[in-house]
Amino acid sequence: FITSKDLAGGKCKIHQKEPEIIEEENYFFKLSKYSKEIGKAIEEDKTRIIPDGRKNEMMSFINQGLEDVSFSRPRKDLKWGIPVPGDESQTIYVWADALVNYLSALGYPDDNFKKYWPPDVHCLGKDILRFHATIWLGMLLSMKLPLPKNIFVHGFITSSGQKMSKSLGNVVDPFELVKKYGTDSVRYFLLREITSMEDGDFTYEKFEQRYTSDLAKGLGNLVSRVATLAKKHSFPSDISAKGQVQKEINSAQEKYKKSLADFKFNEALISVWGLIGFCDRYIEKEKPWENKENAEEVIINLLFAVKEIARLLEPFLPQSSKKAADQLKSEEIKALFPRI
Structure with a gap:
C-alpha cells in the first residue's frame, strides 16, 4: 500500500503507475507508537544510516509522524503466505514475514541468534530503506531486541x-x-x-x-x-x-x-x-x-x-x-x- 504523499504526479515513484484505490479489512502494526523512539535512534546514530543524505531523508519522513501499517491481506485475495494466527481469513503481509527472516535465519531465539545479533551492518538498496528504517526498526523495538548498528544504503x-x-x-x-x-x-x-x-x-x-x-x-x-x-x-x-x-x-x-x-x-x-x-x-x-x-x-x-x-x-x-x-x-x- 502507498499513500497520496508517496506519489509523484499521481503515480508511484518506483513503478511509474497510477495506484488502484481499494478498501478492505486488515490487521495493523502500531508503528506510530515507536515513531519518536525510531527517530531518536537514527538522529543519535544508535542506528547509523550511511550515507548522511539517506539519514536526512529518513529523518524528514519520520518527523512527519509515522502511521500505523497494514500487516495483513484478506485470505481470499492472497491464498499463499502465512495465515494470521487465530484468524484464517487473513494472510500476513509479505514484507512483515520477509523481515522476520533476518531473525529466523539465525535461529531466533537460541544462542546462535544471540551470537550474531545485532548486526554490525545491514546492507540494502535505496528503494527498500523506508521499510527497514521504520517498519523493521519498529518491529524490533516491539520485540525489545537491539537495533542494527549501521544501515548501509547502496544505489542501483x-x-x-x-x-x-x-x-x-x-x-x-x-x-x-x-x-x-x-x-x-x-x-x-x-x-x-x-x-x-x-x-x-x-x-x-x-x-x-x-x-x-x-x-x-x-x-x-x-x-x-x-x-x-x-x-x-x-x-x-x-x-x-x-x-x-x-x-x-x-x-x-x-x-x-x-x-x-x-x-x-x-x-x-x-x-x-x-x-x-x-x-x-x-x-x-x-x-x-x-x-x-x-x-x-x-x-x-x-x-x-x-x-x-x-x-x-x-x-x-x-x-x-x-x-x-x-x-x-x-x-x-x-x-x-x-x-x-
Whole structure:
C-alpha cells in the first residue's frame, strides 16, 4: 500500500503507475507508537544510516509522524503466505514475514541468534530503506531486541545510462561476465567503478577498459614482474620494506582503513592501486635487473609491497589475492588476468 504523499504526479515513484484505490479489512502494526523512539535512534546514530543524505531523508519522513501499517491481506485475495494466527481469513503481509527472516535465519531465539545479533551492518538498496528504517526498526523495538548498528544504503546499477529492462534488451548477465572474465574481475569493476552509495553505470566498454588497464596491465603485470625478479634470488620469509617504500605502504594502509570505515570501497581500492602505481615507478627508477649493489634490497622492498597489496585486496578479490601471494613463491609464473 502507498499513500497520496508517496506519489509523484499521481503515480508511484518506483513503478511509474497510477495506484488502484481499494478498501478492505486488515490487521495493523502500531508503528506510530515507536515513531519518536525510531527517530531518536537514527538522529543519535544508535542506528547509523550511511550515507548522511539517506539519514536526512529518513529523518524528514519520520518527523512527519509515522502511521500505523497494514500487516495483513484478506485470505481470499492472497491464498499463499502465512495465515494470521487465530484468524484464517487473513494472510500476513509479505514484507512483515520477509523481515522476520533476518531473525529466523539465525535461529531466533537460541544462542546462535544471540551470537550474531545485532548486526554490525545491514546492507540494502535505496528503494527498500523506508521499510527497514521504520517498519523493521519498529518491529524490533516491539520485540525489545537491539537495533542494527549501521544501515548501509547502496544505489542501483544502470546499463548504458538506462534502467536494465528486458523490453529494452539491455540486461547484463553477470554469469556470462564471470564465465568470460572471472569472478574477481566482475567484483573489481562493481566495487571500483561504482561509488558505494550512488547509482552506477555498466557498459562493456567501461568494463574491458578497467580489466585491461587496472587488472591485466596493473596488478597482474606488477605481480609477474616482481615474481620474475625474485626467482633469481633467495630471500628469507620474514622480509620487511625500508625507506620510501615502507612510507608508501603505510600511507596506503591509512587511506585504505579510513575508506573502509566510511564504507567507501572504491576509494579503498584507489589507495591500493596508488601503491601498485608507486611500485611500477620504483621498478623503473631502480632497475633491479641491472644487478646494482642495491638490487636485492629493491627486490625485497617490492616483494614486501606486493605481499601487502595481496593482503589488502583479500576482501575484494579473494581468488586473485591468493594467486598473487602464491605467485611470489612459485617457480611457474602465470598471468593473473589474461589479456583480452
